[in-house]
Amino acid sequence: MSDTAAARPSLRAATAADLAAITALYAEEVRTGLATYEYAPPDEPEMAKRWQAIVSQGYPFLVAHLDERLAGYAYASAYRTREGYRWTVEDTVYVHPALAGRGVGRSLLQRLIDDCTTLGYRQMVAVIGDRSNAASIALHTRLGFATVGTFRGLGRKHGQWLDTVQMQRPLGFGDSCAP
Structure with a gap:
């Protein structure tokens, strides 16, 4: 296997076995970051409910693995x-x-775009917690999203008012014809 192939994240549908790691990753963002405006990290049973609600409605929920x-x-x-x-x-x-x-974020988002296009969705919206989240804004821009607005001071966390950036990307035929 080449070094390039080894460096790529492997993607698959999330399963219940992934929930502990998903919960831990999200909990750290809740505690320290600005990407979510949630204050208290949800526990694993709550994350299991959220995951089940998403997949039971037919939406894709993916995980990426890198370095095992x-x-x-x-x-x-x-x-x-x-x-x-x-x-x-x-x-x-x-x-x-x-x-x-x-390349983890790019791989995940590209696969999500592809899966949602295949499912017949016509628009994808990104609601990005705080405009200081330059990495997320850049990722979405690279994959065809355009900024359509910024809500100033919409949320508050860690003692500061936070903006919310809204980005949008057409999927498939977008709004050029009826679904």
Whole structure:
């Protein structure tokens, strides 16, 4: 196997066996980061409920492994629950900080885009916690998302007001024709 092939993250659908590692990764972001505005890290049973709610609705939920450990996860979910939004999904991507810059986020998001396109969705929206999250904004931009707005001071965490960046990417035919 070449060094390049060895360096690529392996992707697959998340399973219940991944939930402990997913919970730990998310908990660290909740405690220290600004990508989520959640204050208290959810425990594994709560994360299991969230995972089950997503996959039971047919949305993709992926994990990436690199160096024989969970490197990140990503999933799509409903952007809004009203019927008129049923062709739009919201993406979520988390990468282990120690493995940032190694293509994990890009691999996860590209696969999520591909899977959601195959499922017939027409738009993907990214709701990025704080505009200081340059890595997430750059990742989404590289994969065809455009910034469509910034909500200033929409959330508060770690003693500061935070902006929320909204980005959007068409999937498949986008809004050029009816689904």
